[in-house]
Amino acid sequence: MSASPTSVAGRLPAWRLVAYAAPTLALQTMMVPLLLYLPPTYYSAEVGLGLGAVGLAFMLGRIFEAFSDPLIGALSDRTTSRFGPRRPWMAVGVPFAVVAAGFLVLPDPGASAGYLLGALLAFYLAWTMVFIPHQSWGGELSADYHERTRIAGFRETGAFLGYLLAAVVPLAYWTGLKGVAAPSFAQIVQSIGALFAVTLPLAVLACFAFVPAAKRGEAERPPSWGELYAILRRNRPFLRLASAYFIDRLAMGVYFAAQPLLISVAFGMMDHLLTIALVNTIAAACFAPLWIGVARRLGKHRTYVVANLVTMLSYALLFIVQPGDLWLVLVANAVMGCGNGGTMITPPAMAADTVDYDEMKSGFAQMGGHMAFLAFVFKAGMALGVAIGLPFIGLFGFDGAGGTPSQTALLGIRLCASWLPIVMLVPPILLMWQFPLDARRHGVIRKWLARRQKSPGALCAG
Numbered sequence: 001m002s003a004s005p006t007s008v009a010g011r012l013p014a015w016r017l018v019a020y021a022a023p024t025l026a027l028q029t030m031m032v033p034l035l036l037y038l039p040p041t042y043y044s045a046e047v048g049l050g051l052g053a054v055g056l057a058f059m060l061g062r063i064f065e066a067f068s069d070p071l072i073g074a075l076s077d078r079t080t081s082r083f084g085p086r087r088p089w090m091a092v093g094v095p096f097a098v099v100a101a102g103f104l105v106l107p108d109p110g111a112s113a114g115y116l117l118g119a120l121l122a123f124y125l126a127w128t129m130v131f132i133p134h135q136s137w138g139g140e141l142s143a144d145y146h147e148r149t150r151i152a153g154f155r156e157t158g159a160f161l162g163y164l165l166a167a168v169v170p171l172a173y174w175t176g177l178k179g180v181a182a183p184s185f186a187q188i189v190q191s192i193g194a195l196f197a198v199t200l201p202l203a204v205l206a207c208f209a210f211v212p213a214a215k216r217g218e219a220e221r222p223p224s225w226g227e228l229y230a231i232l233r234r235n236r237p238f239l240r241l242a243s244a245y246f247i248d249r250l251a252m253g254v255y256f257a258a259q260p261l262l263i264s265v266a267f268g269m270m271d272h273l274l275t276i277a278l279v280n281t282i283a284a285a286c287f288a289p290l291w292i293g294v295a296r297r298l299g300k301h302r303t304y305v306v307a308n309l310v311t312m313l314s315y316a317l318l319f320i321v322q323p324g325d326l327w328l329v330l331v332a333n334a335v336m337g338c339g340n341g342g343t344m345i346t347p348p349a350m351a352a353d354t355v356d357y358d359e360m361k362s363g364f365a366q367m368g369g370h371m372a373f374l375a376f377v378f379k380a381g382m383a384l385g386v387a388i389g390l391p392f393i394g395l396f397g398f399d400g401a402g403g404t405p406s407q408t409a410l411l412g413i414r415l416c417a418s419w420l421p422i423v424m425l426v427p428p429i430l431l432m433w434q435f436p437l438d439a440r441r442h443g444v445i446r447k448w449l450a451r452r453q454k455s456p457g458a459l460c461a462g
Contacts, residue, residue: 011147019210020141020151021158022203023090023134027127028162030101030196033189035256035382038104042185043116053113061120062383066376068128070229073372076133077365084213085368086133086140093129094204098197100126105193130204132375136367139352140214143446145439146296152349153292159344160285160337165199166192167277231369234361237437238354238370244428245347246377248308251424252340253385255315258393258416265405266413268323279330283337284344291342300346300353301435307342308429312422314339319418347374353437356445392416 033042043054072089079085100123107115138151170191174183183191232239264270295303314336321328351374352367359365396412398405405413437445 012141012151014154016210017151017154019206020138021154022206023130023200024155024158025162025165026196026199026203027131027134028159029166029192029199030123030127032163032166033105033192037185037189042189043107043111046184046186047107047109047111047116049111049113049116054116057113057117057120059383060117061124062379064121065124065128065379068125069132069372069376069379070369071372072125072128073132073136073368073370073375074366075368076136077368084137086137087208087213089133090130090204091208093126093133094201096126097123097130098200101193101196105189128375130200132368132372134207135348135371135375137211137214138348139355139367139371141211143356145300145353145442148352149295149300149345149349150292152345152352153288155348156341156344157285157288160281160288160341164278164281164285165195167274167281169195171274230362231358231366231373235354235358235370237357237435238351238373240431240435241347241350241354242373242377244304244431245374246381248343248425248428249378249381250385250388251421253382254389254392254424255385255417255421256382257386257389258413261393261398261413262318262417263329266323266410267321267325267329269326269329272326272329276329276333280333280337280340283334284341285337287338288341288345290338291345294342295346295349299438300350301432301438303342304346304350304432305429307339307346308425309339311336311339311343312425315418315422319414350435350437353442356442356449357437360445360448389416389420392420 043049076085076089079088081088100119103115103119104123107119135155138155139148141151142148170183170188173191174180174187180187232242260273263273263276269276291303291307294306298306314332317328317332317335321332348371351370355365355367355370358370393409393412393416396408396415398409398412
């Protein structure tokens with residue numbers, strides 16, 4: 001039998017949770033260039049690689065993460081040190097992530113596809129060494145059902161602020177300080193890389209200084225590799241959550257595939273792209289505390305459902321936007337940011353609860369393994385969503401070439417950004433409305449685990 005990691009009892013002070021969330025802010029700044037700038041523009045338009053080579057490199061990087069995420073999660077679960085199981089991995093990952101980011105955003109002119117792939121794999125591995133242990137650490141800070149939502153709320157608010165900094169800092173530096181009217185993609189990407197290199201070490205140091213490490217019981221035996229992957233077979237609540245989360249991230253990936261075309265081609269609002277993105281991100285950060293309160297009233301699973309319904313409303317609003325309706329686009333993006341806040345906060349908090357259920361069933365507390373699988377679901381859903389969205393738009397005759405697109409092509413863009421993701425969000429809502437781990441049942445599980453920890457031989461896993 002295993003002993004649960006020692007949790008920090010009671011309500012954690014806000015300043016401590018700010019310190020805990022700081023690494024997420026730094027980590028997510030680099031997600032902006034990885035998702036928006038590096039694949040379609042920087043490495044193709046400015047470095048000179050073909051789109052096919054760039055796409056293949058990023059696809060191989062995602063496949064690599066399918067193996068590296070669970071590996072790092074499991075290794076951090078198996079780590080024992082006087083600094084706790086998560087800190088050593090983060091400490092090693094930080095310098096590697098900074099160096100790998102430098103190679104990624106500062107390629108030599110004419111860099112090869114092999115250079116891009118090598119830099120991507122190095123960065124993804126180093127980023128995972130920080131991200132997965134940090135995510136797992138948050139699930140171990142408290143065993144309380146509602147406090148875990150609050151911890152996730154602080155962390156995801158940090159993520160939204162990271163996105164915001166990645167959008168604002170390049171413009172403030174190049175336009176405000178340097179007087180560059182239209183910064184190039186190279187300038188934007190490199191300034192974000194510099195921001196990442198400065199903020200990540202400082203953020204991780206603050207986290208180490210002010211956040212207590214979870215301690216693993218001395219008698220706990222680390223799970224075997226077979227027991228790691230058995231999570232997906234035996235932990236039915238987690239499998240249900242991961243399935244719903246995969247489909248909802250798939251829907252978001254479909255939307256992101258269409259979003260640049262929706263704003264620039266269908267709406268003719270390319271000049272307002274930054275404003276629209278800022279409204280979305282600011283709304284997500286501002287409304288994040290709201291979802292913590294809603295979860296306390298409705299439970300995490302039904303809060304997740306409500307957040308998805310809010311996101312569906314934003315997609316529906318975008319379908320009725322006409323060229324020139326900037327105000328309606330901003331309203332829709334504010335609503336979307338609000339919904340996104342809820343769907344980002346609740347899944348990690350629910351995943352932490354399923355770890356307790358899995359420990360009751362198996363005898364092992366595999367927080368790192370669960371968080372790694374959840375992180376992979378997030379990335380895979382977003383990536384596959386793009387692979388679905390672009391061909392869907394192509395079915396309506398949009399080929400990306402110059403000229404005025406047909407009305408049918410414009411309809412395809414609108415449907416891909418609205419009704420297709422709306423339909424895709426129906427299964428997650430149905431899956432999660434009757435999710436079995438609510439506050440009452442989780443409380444029963446925690447009491448059972450506490451009794452077993454006091455008398456390891458008295459109870460057996462059910």
